[in-house]
Amino acid sequence: MKLNGWQRLWVLVSLLLFVPTVLSLRVSFPTEETIYHNWASAGLIEFQHWYGDETGGYATYAEIQKGKSDVDFINERMKSIPSPSDKDTEVRLKFKEAVVRINSEYEEQLHKLPETQRNTVIVHVLWWLAICVTLYVFGWLIAWVRRGFHKQAT
Structure with missing residues (x-):
């Protein structure tokens, strides 16, 4: 032709x-890396939603990447929160539910990758x-x- x-x-x-x-x-x-970054960002957003005001400010994802892992950063911020009151216990439970939801979404995204x-x-x-x-x-x-x-x- x-x-x-x-x-x-x-x-x-x-x-x-x-x-x-x-x-x-x-x-x-x-990729797994993009899914991980989305998961970490979602966790940070939830953390800032529930604890941003009590800890005296917000952090960006770029600030977290300056040496600490996401988990270390969140654990450090959780320790800086004052001792739990009834309201704080409720907030912690809601935060824990949000983390469980985000983790299950992360696992599902990895499974469907x-x-x-x-x-x-x-x-x-x-x-x-x-x-x-x-x-x-x-x-x-x-x-x-x-x-x-x-x-x-x-």
């Missing part, structure tokens, strides 16, 4: 569009194919319109 100039251009553009598709896939591809990775690749490839097919159809339609004008002129 011989390709005309427009089809060759379409093949070239399709191959060039594959580069941003791969780059996008690389950025959005889920291969499926999530496969789906991410499939979505990116399908988007790339859809764009390539759309470009081909537009090229074919433009050629069809152009042929219609050339027939009228002769």
Whole structure:
């Protein structure tokens, strides 16, 4: 099968569009590390939600990464909280429930990681194919319109 100039251009553009598709896939591809960072951030957000005011301020995730693990940081902050009162015991229970929920979500995300990775690749490839097919159809339609004008002129 011989390709005309427009089809060759379409093949070239399709191959060039594959580069941003791969780059996008690389950025959005889920890994254990990204799941871990999301888990740590979620834990920190819950901690700050329940204990931020009592401990005298908030910390960002970047501050935590300056040498302490997330668990060490949270344990240190928990020790700085005054002795438990009835209200504090209730807060601790709610915080513990939130941590259990976050941990179960983390385990579920790790369990589903291969499926999530496969789906991410499939979505990116399908988007790339859809764009390539759309470009081909537009090229074919433009050629069809152009042929219609050339027939009228002769």
